Amino acid sequence: MKRYSRQMLFAPIGKNGQKKLQDSTVLVVGAGALGTVICNHLVRAGVGTLRLVDRDYVEMSNLQRQMLFDEQDVKDAVPKAIAAKNKLKQINSDVTIEAIVTNVTGENILELIETADAVLDGTDNFATRYLLNDICFKENIPFSYGGVVGSRGMTAFFIPNQTPCLRCLINENAEGGQTCDTVGVISPAVDIVSSLQVTEVLKYLTNNLHHLRNTFFTFDGWYNQTYNMKFSQPNPSCLTCGLHKYPALFKNNQQEETVLCGRSTVQIHRRHSMDLAYWSKRLTAVATVQQTPFLLKVHFDEGIQFAIFPDGRVLVQGTEDIGKARTWYDRYIGS
Structure with missing residues (x-):
């Protein structure tokens, strides 16, 4: 436990909280910019089991912000999930790390979330985010959402039967607009969003529920803007948390x-x-x-x-x- 001594000195976590972390399983979907920072924090914090899923491999343009990769990973065309696992095992060999190279779909999502105590979003598209949102609310698992583009970031921590869901706050038909691949992104914005995502998950896993933020938080680190939107009650007409229809689970998410x-x-x-x-x-x-x-x-x-x-x-x-x-x-x- 010496590894976690400074973390256990933090009163809200302590020895009991550390034990809860070590008994926890988390699923991280996406091993890119957000996902690598998320995994780095979770593994160093001592989460017991990390299940990491990603469909892509490491390319040179990733190295500017995806902290677990290096030039050798690019030369070897290593899948991101595997490259991340290789680095993370050197950071903390006591954590069980499951690296899965696949495309997350409605067909495999139930198997991927099995035994997970929390799900963290490290993806770059809303189709997968709505899928994660819907399966989490159907299976009663907390969902930590994060997104970043340019110098702007946004994040929220959703708990089924307690908070609204992603679909309540971001209409599925409104997706689109700027992406990192069209307007760029700076690494510090990625770090901020990912760190906030993990912080809420640590609060939840250590049973510090009264300290959860319960807001949809956005910021622009370059232009010095922040905005905290307090959660409202779940929308009774929401297809996910209101009507319990979970539409993303019944779409053909594995398009040809x-x-x-x-x-x-x-x-x-x-x-x-x-x-x-x-x-x-x-x-x-x-x-x-x-x-x-x-x-x-x-x-x-x-x-x-x-x-x-x-x-x-x-x-x-x-x-x-x-x-x-x-x-x-x-x-x-x-x-």
Whole structure:
């Protein structure tokens, strides 16, 4: 326990709170900017089990703000969940870390949240956030939301049957607008949002419920603006926390083609699995192939790349045109 001595000296946590943390399981969805800071804090705080899920791999543009990655991860094309686990185990080997490389969908979300005491949002899209929101409120699990773009951040901690949900505060039809891939982001804003997310989860897990913020907090660190919107009562007409219909759970969240905003990438997910060794052998004759234990990178002369994952996903990189991506996919992968 010497590792946590300074944390236990903090009276609201103490020895009893530390024991509660060590007995807790948390799910973090997304191992990018928010997720890496979240995981760093949780592992150093001594949470017992960390389950980390991410669908992507490390690229050079990530290093500016995604604190658990380095240049070697980029060279090796390591999936973010695996690269994060490798770093986190060096920070605290006593924490059980489950790294899962997959796309979170309505089909697998129930399995992913199993045994979780809290869920933290490290994602970059509202489709997944609404999915997390709905499954958390259906299964009575707290949900820590966070978002950041430019120098602006926002966060809230939602508790089923006590607070409104994300859908009450941010209408699903209003999503869109600026993203990190279109207007950029500064690392300090990421750190602030993630730290606030984890702070609320630590309060909850150590049973300091009377200290929860109970607001939707937003700030702009560059232009020195902050705003705290106190939670109202849950909206009785909300499809999630009012009517208990949980619409995100019944959508087709695993679309065959998805444009990854600002990345010049289209994700195509038509198969349930792909044998990397088979596709490496098949595509070597027409492209430069780099196989890792976790994915296959395929470089074509025309400036198009494939990233092929064992779970059946293919990232077609070099275009945001779904039609063009389909053409390349059909040409080399087939239907």
